[in-house]
Amino acid sequence: MEVAKSLYGNGLWRRNLVFLLPCLLFANLILAQSENNFIYSHGAIIRGDQSQKQIALVFTGHEYAEGGTEILNTLAEYHVKASFFFTGDFYRNPDFQHLIKKINHQKHYLGAHSDQHLLYCDWIDRDSLLIDEAVFIKDIKDNYHEMSKKGIALQESPYYLPPYEWYNDTISKWTKELNLQLINFSPGTRSNADYTHPGMSNYLSSKEIFKSIISYEEEEGLNGFILLMHVGVGPKRKDKFYDLLPVLLEQLQSKGYQFVKIDQLLRSPKIYK
Secondary structure, eight states: OHHHHHHHTOHHHHHHHHTTHHHHHHHHOOOOBOTTSOEEETTEEEEOOTTSOEEEEEEEESSOOTTHHHHHHHHHHTTOOOEEEEOHHHHHOGGGHHHHHHHHHTTOEEEEOOSSOOOOBOSSSTTOBSSOHHHHHHHHHHHHHHHHTTTOOGGGOOEEOOGGGOOOHHHHHHHHHTTOEEBOOOBTBOGGGGGOOTTSTTOOOHHHHHHHHHHHHHHTOOTTEEEEEESOOOTTOOSOGGGGHHHHHHHHHHTTOEEOOHHHHTOOTTTTO
């Protein structure tokens, strides 16, 4: 646990290595088309049915939420439902209570993202766990306990998005034993880099992030995609990607994409087999 705390607090590791995650995912994915046409990696669903022109917009939150109101206004303007995965710390934060109520009221999906935003496994040696099962279970249960205070039951929110979007086969197994399904973002775009700021070596401007999404759509398509962004990224990044959300929604909707909540994208009786 001490090792986990040490790495969890080491921003340098995160800055340097999270940048490589999409590449590592591509290099190490054990991709398999399931019988429900989903794509899995290390036990997590990372893409829905590619035969359907549907996208799930997913926003995560832990420390920051400065984009929340603007994001919700944009989603309402374009008649889009999205999914929000927050840590227990986020759900407990008094400053975020109005936003959480508004998300719930507008019928978006609210899910869990770890209680304390723990780093589960080593960035280099993915098979090396930094927590044990007891810590993992307590962290998830604490997260859902905070959600229950907002009227969100575990049964209504069975999809779990791991902190740092970093996990391994054991984490997937432990998640499934709690009757939850691990999910992660679909690799291929840089939407998840919207948290970076100019002081980081892996910084990407919002224009570059936008281009990565549009280019991938033009070359590969986004059917069944789980497109991950952050509800807030902190004061060090002035170039907020959520400012481009209206034009992104407009362009993708004009190409026929339907934006759905994560439980709609992955709705299948076969998931828990």
